[in-house]
Amino acid sequence: MSRAAAFYRPNRPLLVYAVLYLAFLYAPVALLPVFSFNDSIYAAFPLQGFTTQWYADMFADEAMHGALWNSVKVGAVAAVFATILGVFGAKAITRFRIRGVKPVLGVIMLPLVIPPVIMGVALLVLLSQSGVQLSLITVTIGHILICVPFSIVTLMASFEGFDKSMEEAAADLGDNSWWAFWRVTFPMVFPGILASLLLCFTISFDEFIMAFFLAGTEQTLPIFIYGQLRFPQRLPGVLALGAMILTATFVIVFLAQWLRGRSPGVAQSGSE
Amino acid sequence: MKIRDQVKAFKDGELSRRDMLAGLAAVGVGVATVPLTGRGARAAAGDATYFTWGGYDIPDLFQPYVEKHGAPPSFATFGGSEEALTKMRAGFVVDVAHPCNQAIPRWVSTGLFQPADPAKLSNWSDVIPSLYQLEGNVVDGKPYMVPMDWGQTSITYRTDMVDLGGEPESWGILWDEALKGRIGVIASAGDAWWCGAIYAGVPFEEISTDESFEKVAAVMREQRPLVRTYTDDMTTLQQALASGELMAAMTWNETATVLKSEGVPVKFAEPKEGALTWVCGAIIHKDAPNVDLAHEIIDSLISVPSGEFMIGEYGYGHSNIKAFDSFTSEQLADLGLSKNPDDVLSAGKFQIPQTQEFETRMNQEFENIKAGF
Amino acid sequence: MADSASLSGPAPAASASRSAGLARTFRRSETLRGYALLSPTLLVMALAMAAPTAMTVALSFFIQTGFEIEATFSLQNYQKVFTNPIFEALFYRTLWISGTCALATVLIAYPMAYYVAFHVHRRKLVWVILMTLPFWTSYLLRVFAWKVVLGYNGAINSGLMSLGLISEPLEFLLYSPEAVIITLAHAWAAFAILPIYVSLEKIDKSLLEAAADLGDGPMARFFRVTLPLSMPGVVAALFLIFIPTFGDFVTPALVGGPDGLMLANIVQKLFGKLNDWPLGSALSISMMAVVTCLCLAILWLSRKAKERLI
Numbered sequence: 001m002s003r004a005a006a007f008y009r010p011n012r013p014l015l016v017y018a019v020l021y022l023a024f025l026y027a028p029v030a031l032l033p034v035f036s037f038n039d040s041i042y043a044a045f046p047l048q049g050f051t052t053q054w055y056a057d058m059f060a061d062e063a064m065h066g067a068l069w070n071s072v073k074v075g076a077v078a079a080v081f082a083t084i085l086g087v088f089g090a091k092a093i094t095r096f097r098i099r100g101v102k103p104v105l106g107v108i109m110l111p112l113v114i115p116p117v118i119m120g121v122a123l124l125v126l127l128s129q130s131g132v133q134l135s136l137i138t139v140t141i142g143h144i145l146i147c148v149p150f151s152i153v154t155l156m157a158s159f160e161g162f163d164k165s166m167e168e169a170a171a172d173l174g175d176n177s178w179w180a181f182w183r184v185t186f187p188m189v190f191p192g193i194l195a196s197l198l199l200c201f202t203i204s205f206d207e208f209i210m211a212f213f214l215a216g217t218e219q220t221l222p223i224f225i226y227g228q229l230r231f232p233q234r235l236p237g238v239l240a241l242g243a244m245i246l247t248a249t250f251v252i253v254f255l256a257q258w259l260r261g262r263s264p265g266v267a268q269s270g271s272e
Numbered sequence: 273m274k275i276r277d278q279v280k281a282f283k284d285g286e287l288s289r290r291d292m293l294a295g296l297a298a299v300g301v302g303v304a305t306v307p308l309t310g311r312g313a314r315a316a317a318g319d320a321t322y323f324t325w326g327g328y329d330i331p332d333l334f335q336p337y338v339e340k341h342g343a344p345p346s347f348a349t350f351g352g353s354e355e356a357l358t359k360m361r362a363g364f365v366v367d368v369a370h371p372c373n374q375a376i377p378r379w380v381s382t383g384l385f386q387p388a389d390p391a392k393l394s395n396w397s398d399v400i401p402s403l404y405q406l407e408g409n410v411v412d413g414k415p416y417m418v419p420m421d422w423g424q425t426s427i428t429y430r431t432d433m434v435d436l437g438g439e440p441e442s443w444g445i446l447w448d449e450a451l452k453g454r455i456g457v458i459a460s461a462g463d464a465w466w467c468g469a470i471y472a473g474v475p476f477e478e479i480s481t482d483e484s485f486e487k488v489a490a491v492m493r494e495q496r497p498l499v500r501t502y503t504d505d506m507t508t509l510q511q512a513l514a515s516g517e518l519m520a521a522m523t524w525n526e527t528a529t530v531l532k533s534e535g536v537p538v539k540f541a542e543p544k545e546g547a548l549t550w551v552c553g554a555i556i557h558k559d560a561p562n563v564d565l566a567h568e569i570i571d572s573l574i575s576v577p578s579g580e581f582m583i584g585e586y587g588y589g590h591s592n593i594k595a596f597d598s599f600t601s602e603q604l605a606d607l608g609l610s611k612n613p614d615d616v617l618s619a620g621k622f623q624i625p626q627t628q629e630f631e632t633r634m635n636q637e638f639e640n641i642k643a644g645f
Numbered sequence: 646m647a648d649s650a651s652l653s654g655p656a657p658a659a660s661a662s663r664s665a666g667l668a669r670t671f672r673r674s675e676t677l678r679g680y681a682l683l684s685p686t687l688l689v690m691a692l693a694m695a696a697p698t699a700m701t702v703a704l705s706f707f708i709q710t711g712f713e714i715e716a717t718f719s720l721q722n723y724q725k726v727f728t729n730p731i732f733e734a735l736f737y738r739t740l741w742i743s744g745t746c747a748l749a750t751v752l753i754a755y756p757m758a759y760y761v762a763f764h765v766h767r768r769k770l771v772w773v774i775l776m777t778l779p780f781w782t783s784y785l786l787r788v789f790a791w792k793v794v795l796g797y798n799g800a801i802n803s804g805l806m807s808l809g810l811i812s813e814p815l816e817f818l819l820y821s822p823e824a825v826i827i828t829l830a831h832a833w834a835a836f837a838i839l840p841i842y843v844s845l846e847k848i849d850k851s852l853l854e855a856a857a858d859l860g861d862g863p864m865a866r867f868f869r870v871t872l873p874l875s876m877p878g879v880v881a882a883l884f885l886i887f888i889p890t891f892g893d894f895v896t897p898a899l900v901g902g903p904d905g906l907m908l909a910n911i912v913q914k915l916f917g918k919l920n921d922w923p924l925g926s927a928l929s930i931s932m933m934a935v936v937t938c939l940c941l942a943i944l945w946l947s948r949k950a951k952e953r954l955i
Binding site for chain 1: 319321325326327329346347348349350351355358359362363364365505506507508510511514515516526530534535536586
């Protein structure tokens, strides 16, 4: 590693770029906490004074809590299932030379190109023909479908060029396929799996149109928020919620890192 | 390393997708020709469901219902009534939905709805008749849409930015060159086209003639270069009026009410040509699993407590005449309403329901104009 | 059966010789083992996508009259799609917006992904998550925030005016195609960073050392080793951004203004207010075909580029 370290010494211009880039990512969302304390129902400058009323509104709004919790559930389940399907797909495609796999791959990638409104309407027609009751489960299924292509493409970048011989060596040592995958492949593709989980959760957490068509009476957060557009009075509560989500996720991430303290970042395991 | 393999796989997969589609088309003919409303995808079991905008899904509008059943009905919410209709056409079954007057003929002609039975509505006798006596709405004395909330579409303008120069308020504000790039317009032709007709001086009775159509289209084209944004959500317009991004916008009543309460200097214009009046209400789904509960939902919506909430909190008019009694004349005048709602209704211009052909033609033309053609 | 064999590894010793023979065939055939591994994903996707796809294709050949859809075969919808000048103009605009957005997003994300992959040694996980966190706040809220930044009286205009760089607020910043590009480039940032990071992360560092031993400088190492090896991630990111943004309708509706409408807005309206599902389907299928062709072009270009680099 010492020789390699020569390539990876701190690069100041790149560090500056990274900081600027993070600023670009965070500049708009950093306004959310600012406006969440602003004594006006409008997100506009100049600020009108300090209030915690929107947080009180948010904590009192049970419909919002329900919607948030529903979105977290749907997002987590959809991310896990889509990533599992993605692992099977990406592993099969990159590990084996499969004859005639290309048209098959097209089917898997379809949800990426079909407009979500059509996916939503068509799936709803299908579900209503078969008399299925709409619920969070139907929303989750819809989200798994749109997440799988994202998962596969991300994971393919991770599995691609993966050294088969390592897995075969593990198999020779008596491990079965599952063990070989778990002990050899998994740690190496962990960054890809993590990326896939994050992307899928992000997609599902923000997806509106499919969720709208596939939801029954339980709404997800985007459905709830778009529903507020007619009456802006409740929107500052949503703003407070956005600020809370941002803060809470920050705290969780840093707490987790602090607790893990001495151990190096997990994502580094790939270069071990 | 093996980039070529991955790349090739992806490429070929994309290529042969059309072959896949060809094979599937046969199946597709089957699926697509099945009547769109088959057995229906129910929203929830047991409880009655009300399909409405976010903001109407609150217990305050269902006090009699809550008193009787202990809890409000289940809600399914939408952000726009058109996507709600699309969802129901695709098979989503609810008990009660929430359309507005200009869409009534279209909603009814989908065959997805049934008329309500006034005998099952204890508050029916207090409902202002002019709100439900719309063309095509009442069949054999039974209304499809039971009116609930109504209001005006007019102009909200920043009094500190728009100088009328002593002229009376007019729809001309939204066609004023001086406000170029600072005007907001409702994206739905159901509002905008009719306001254009008022500005163009086209009587509503004649709105469907070719001559009137061209006249309205011409004023909408004239307005387009002045428009900063077309949007369907009032929040966007309110935010933009509050920040000064927009100086004037086509809005409903409550926009001005809320802006004023936040201290933004605005006024809801009373245009000399007259404002556009709209009314929304409740309609029962043809396959509603709980028809009796559906009537109870509607009866709650048109009850006096709901009316007081609608008027006091949202600044809308309500269909129950008695709901106006608990407000002073000044309060009502501030909202652009009146002790005698028929005054407002008769002073405004009521949309006349049109045929499906006209609606489609109007929507298409307005979309073209908005897109710049 | 195929499935269980691939999962449980070597066939049990007690099994009959014939099944052992089958198992051997199975283990030798890459295609069979590949399909076995692919089968769960494939089955789920094929089952779920068959009906929507088939319905879209079938609808695109039907005719809408009023609220009825006539099931007669007709090419009329496709004729409308390809002769309507509005669709053509919107097509070029959509292409310009999503193409620019995908390229810009990938270009500005690459150095960031590179930094995390090669210059962050501790707590990489934190960096990766840091780059996704902003996207867990509602998209609608982020759009509102962008309006505050880009608006007529927004942060950028106020800043530039107070610096004396402009005398009039820049109107094109909001409610314009440019506003759509900026908002989308921000919204899809994570979809560029993560795939690129993943492909950079797994580059074998010894290759870089070997290149250094052969006397390559930092630039040469980047162009001869790092960039080609990270191309799967770059191409993946381009697709993951270009394809969905080509079909985006929310952003143009919220910040696009009258001149920022995109094709998918029309599809959306055809399934709603304009009430012509068949035309909407035909338009979507045409869009899908075009996107596919464009993706092939990207792939072809990236392959050419890679061949030249190596």
